[in-house]
Amino acid sequence: MGPAFHILLILCTAGALAEVQLEPQMATVLRGANATFNCSVDQQWVVMSWLLNGNVVLTVTKDHGILSNDPRFTALNYSTGTLSIWEINILGVKRTDTGQVTCDVQNIQKVNAQLSIQVSGTVDIPDMNKTATQGDLAYFQCSALGWYPAPTISWTVGGSIADADMYNISTLPAGQDLFNSTSTLGIVASNSIIVRCLAAVPALTTPLTSSAFLTVVARPQQINLTVLIAVTVTVGVVLLLVIVIVIVVCCYCQRKNSTHSRYEEDMRKAQGGRGQGADNLGYATDSHAGAANGRLNDSVMSQPASINGHQIPNAVGVHDVDSPGTLYTQHSGMKKARYATIV
Structure with missing residues (x-):
């Protein structure tokens, strides 16, 4: 192998080592926004193709520039003297644009990047x-x-x-x-x-x-449960005491009225029996008694009396002038007499 072969081998190796850069390697874009990628090459090139999910969407030539018919895809040239840089813009990305973006520099290198489309709800x-x-x-x-x-x-x-x-x-x-x-x-x-x-x-x-x-x-003021129970018990005791007092007073008044009614009834009966002897057990008549005995009997008739019957000598009652109210009797044989105890 001669020198010419070595020169050719060096040139081929240099070509193989030529590097194409694609940035960013991963782009995350909101649906409806624009996605941007940069492809750069430091070697002489002729054609640069851009692919989206395997489909060519834009082509750039060294001599003629951009060749594209889809308005969604545009490119800008940012090349310098030693480095060729082209930027591709995908306008108004869609969910279907999610996938692989490729920069293919013909006869030099093909580089891939990923595009992710997200949705903001x-x-x-x-x-x-x-x-x-x-x-x-x-x-x-x-x-x-x-x-x-x-x-x-x-x-x-x-x-x-x-x-x-x-x-x-x-x-x-x-x-x-x-x-x-x-x-x-x-x-x-x-x-x-x-x-x-x-x-x-x-x-x-x-x-x-x-x-x-x-x-x-703010939370409403809460009443202490202990205080509430104490107040309830106190009020209950007071009410119970009032009820007991009212019942006792009512019973006393009823009993007093009943006693008063019975007293008035007894007095009415006692007063109504005068002159008739209906209610006076000490009332009696004696045909042999004198006027004095009749007056005594009349005075006795108006009072309650207890009577004991005894056989006593027949006597005529006379009054002692020295002892008014004392009745003396003269015996004239035995007669049945009545004693009246005056209360």
Whole structure:
């Protein structure tokens, strides 16, 4: 092998070592945004082709520049004296654009990169204003709908990031490779604050947020149970005592009225029997008694009497002038006499 062969081998080896750079190697872009890739080569080249998922979408030549018919794909030349740099822009990316992007420098090198299209959905807290009693648990629910991939959800409470154990997250497929996520936050109502729900995917530079306001009201004053029981027992005892007093007074008055009625009835009977002897057991008539005995009997008739019957000598009663009210009798044989005890 002569020198010519060695020269050719060196040239071929140099060509094989020529390097094509494609940046970025991985691009994550939101649906509807633009995707940008740069392809650079430090060797002499003739044709540079751009492919998306194996399909040629744009061609650039060293001598004639851009050759393309699809307005979604454009290219810009940032070449320097020693380095050729071409930038490709994919405008308004779609979900179907997800996949492989290739820069193929003809007869030199082919380099691949990955394009990922993500979808930013919506985020919402339905109850934007909530009122809770101080010390109670207040719950907020956040809905993140139509995302790809499933969104990352977080919360802030009063401007501070909430701990992960304060909320939960559940995710379900929603069709067309999209996802719906919901999250519920529970906090102790201590003071009025602003609560925010944040949803994001890697392609979002700033998470989407939804806010709600929590209004905290003071808890009503609670009555001490011991005091309540004491007051209830005291009131009950007082009421019972009043009832007992009323019953005793009523019974006393009823008994007094009954006694008074019986007394009036006895007096009426006693007064009504005068002159008739109906109620006076000491009333008796004696045809042999004198006028004095008749007057005595009349005075005795008006009083209750107990009578004892004895056989005594017949006597005529006379009054002793020295001892008024004393009745002396003269014996004139034995007659049945009645004694009246005056009460």
